[in-house]
Amino acid sequence: MVQADAAATAWSADDLRLSGPVGRSAGARPAHDAGEATEVMHELRAVRGLIEQRFGALAFMEKLQREPRQARLAQRLLEQAFSPQLVRKLVAALPDDVDESAWAASVLERNLATGEADGALEDRGGVFALVGSTGVGKTTSTAKLAAAFATRHGASQLGLVTLDAYRLGAHEQLRAYGRILGVPVHTAHDRASLEDLLELLAGKRMVLIDTAGMAQRDARTRELLEMLSHRSIQRLLVVNAASQGETIEDVLVSYRAASCKGVILAKIDEAMKLAPAVDAVIRHQLPVLAVANGQRVPEDWHRLSSRALVQRALGSGG
Template identity: 45%
Template sequence: MNVRKFIAATARDALRKVRETLGPDAIILSNRGIPGGVEIMAVAARDMELIVSPRDSVRPPGGTDAPAGGAAPELTRGADRAATRPAEATLRKPASSWRPDAEVPLPAATARPLTDAPPGGEGTSAAAGAAVVPAAVMDEIRSLRRIVEQQLAGFAWGEVARSEPVKTEILRQMLGAGFSPRFARELLAELPRELDAAQALAWVRGRAERGMLTIDGESDIVDQGGIYALVGPTGVGKTTTAAKLAARCVLRHGARKLALVTTDGYRIGAHEQLRIYGRILGVPVLLARDAKDLRATLHDLRHTHMVLIDTMGMSQRDRMVGEQVAMFRDSDVRTLLLLAATGRGDTLDDVVRAYSGLGLAGCILTKVDEAASLAASLDVVIRHELRLYYVSNGQRVPEDLHLPNRPYLLHRAFKDLPESSPHRLAGVEPGLMMAGGGEGMLSVGGQRG
């Protein structure tokens, strides 16, 4: 194998030399930092046959070669192409777009009818053996690919850290706080280079605040009135939030201006908690079992200032979510999705997607007092362009329900982790996270080569 060494000031320059010398199909074997630059060891794609020998993969058990011009040589060439195909992505795609767990497609020759093989058991077994790349070879290729991906991500992170240290520090803080790589890339894409760390953090927070949709005191739904349904997964606080909104409405407009409706007729005693709140507030509580019943109930309450609908809690993956969507689809009900601030970002994304068919009017953020960070929840709210109506930070009714204060919420979201925190990112860990989050470090620091 003719292994070549390439040295350059940056990883991008070294890769360009590899491409010019060995071609776009070159395979990178290793890379490391050296004083003053980067060293990459690479080999041409044509030398791949020294790693995966065609003879080893197609030789029949008896040791005889397949007939010339038969199916076995053609299948061998297909197997070689399948074995080398993962390595081609080394230079054709950035490290962040690699998928180490992706299956490498088998060559089309595997579908060749057995009648094309020469007569006899040995020919058939040779063709079958040549049609599949050995599992050990594929595992080795995937392992090399993962190693190269991590190495290049580390180099890219180091290069960006040297050229734009402020941006990389803000990126580390955002990823450590719980923001998604995609949201971090979008916020940092236009960060001015001349800012110091404090100014850059203020700039990023300001941009996030401008993208955050909220209501103010003049848009409080308690004063505007209407029909609102509170939806969301189990345990997010729908019934308690309905009681808080009901208490606010009664305090401002009186009990006659409000009605409570529940659609949770499945669980034993599910609506009893809401009935208890209704008796305390002097507000009627009605049960709607299906869409027809709900339409009739809302027709009777059409002159009521405000109607709050408490719904059944369920997993966002439950099939009954679709039934709930259908129940509110043909009515004048505005839906508010409750999101727990303690949830993971990917789980909250799943919840928003499940209830998006309702045409959400906005959301309410609950359990703010229990969350160590608000980064993940605000990330989801901003990316999905959900209007934040209220923030709940306790169990007290109605004291623990507030209109959103954007500066306070973003201050908590961007709060950096202490040095002693086991969740604080260090070294090249932010770069490895960005490598698996889309376009990778190239879209955060510098420009593409």
Template identity: 40%
Template sequence: MQVKRFFAADMRQAMKLVRDELGADACILGNRRVAGGVELTAALDVQMPPAGQANPQLEQELRATQAKIAAARSELDNRTLEASQNGQLFAAANAAAERKPAAMASRTSTSPADQQALDAMRAELHGLRELIEVQLGSIAWGQLQSRQPQQASLWRRLQRLGLSAELSRQMLERVARINDPRQAWRLLLAHLAHAIRIPEQEVIEEGGLVALVGPAGMGKTTTLAKLAARHVLKHGPQGLALVGMDSFRIGAHEQLKTLGRILNVPVLQVDPGQSLSQVLAPLARKKLVLIDTAGLPANDPALRLQLEALANRGLKVKNFLVMAATSQGQVLKAAYHGYKRCGLAGCIISKVDEAACLGEVLELAIGQQLPVAYLTDGPRIPDDLQLPKSHQLVSRAVSLQLPEEPSEDVMAGAFAGLYQQSTLRAG
């Protein structure tokens, strides 16, 4: 029997090391958390069935591991409950006998040793869960390739677009009964296009107060310049005004004033200590007021004040989240959750010309039901501002798909992600 230990930063990387070193027939004997990551102990003497078929021995092992996790979780909950009850008893006793709080605390509070045991148990449970998810993902992907090769091929193509496993699963459920691969793929893209919402009326035609929000570097000010120039070319400068809320970035106000001089439109600045409603009051007769905001860190107190001003129902500001197509999915999600507090009317996808993939930004728009008002695909003002069409967005996403097929590890990881989603929903 060949037994080896593997060290990696996380469970997925450790599993990849095992497969690369010992092959797909390796058996995981144990795992534990260590400084800097995880340690796996693997052996090579278990005969596995052909790839893509179910492995009864592994599934039995996984079920046994799940039972151990359930028992460990029960023990952890009992210990936590006991610690909580001890804390309540201590509070009651302390109210009755204030003379001995220190003695009671030493007897009823959770000791450092118990807390270390609880932390160790949590870490072990987390490691076991990761291990089960990775192995179940590999099994599920292998079975799909064996039993439904057409579905597996569609899975790969959706992964090349940059879509998550969860959205891919939802889309594939809609074409599960289509036998022709080409028809199934065309129908998949049609469903994807249908899921992208587009505003019925163009934003600058609808008018009102329009604010562009989002983190720094997303292209808010450049997009605002394109919107302003587009409006002036169609309707002239009389009905337009610009407002700047960015008093933090050096030169931000000067940049906006320069744009105002070029377009011959008024530019107002919201200074520190001044309310947005005070600045907007003289602009009540303007058809369109474009508001440029500051891209502040999520933990900056000034961001909260800015979002509260934009969320003021009396002002009726329409806030559009500017999302750079070059940003990673996690960055886009963080931006959405950070700015949704002001109430989002839709989004604008920027830097499309620089993007290597559109799947992640489209997925966020679909998942959060954000209408895509515009997309920008170049630096020219206002030429590189486009009114989107859902089918054209999907076609562009297809043209930007990854050139190579995703690896087996990537696909197994995608299926492991589905198990994580199901665990979160169950919790």
């Protein structure tokens, strides 16, 4: 029977981030000297970080040469595109006398939250804003969630709002879905109008807010997040599961994933490997509340268990 010590194998997002000491000046310096010193310190820290990573990787590879079980596990995880940080964490905690693949799967499942205890997203109610970078499927995901909710609880209990004032045709796309459901779509152009709409729709069981699609490094992303800082709004981060790991990581950081209620994994049908997305949400400790695997509304909207997601990420699930 596969056993794993939860305390030894659980990790937090902080455990997986590199950090270094911040240099402090002993006294006041002229502005130009302070600027030069700061630049030098940044360069030194960057060099130090590279050296530590290189030597750490070398030591890790040398250890794997002496440990065939760890080497097999590392190879399988890396082939599926799990991050080196997570792979090293798992390999270091691998117990003796267990099947390494089954053990790794059980640990990943234990650390991947899916919000199952809270029920399906469409049954919870509340005000949800779907955010994410350009082209990840926010509007389609909004429509799928709206249709799933309306099917169970009635369209009269649903409110729809769009903030997407930057992309031509975005309003029409959501309004087309709204007409099918029999739900009017309201447009908010700023925080004040959004707050007015939320007050107007306060009697609805669920209110969904479709937001502007922006690149994660777009300066307007911060403005959008500030606009959505109303206390009643819960943010859902829509992530393109077909993206590379570095891109997903950048999105999670840019959209302040830690303050989001959870993640919707979109386009999983287009993902050659699901490991980068699963890896990222585990490290950031974000629950996967729903997945979308196509354009059909609402048929391509699902909840998957942690087991199903992990099995697919490991290349052993459909």
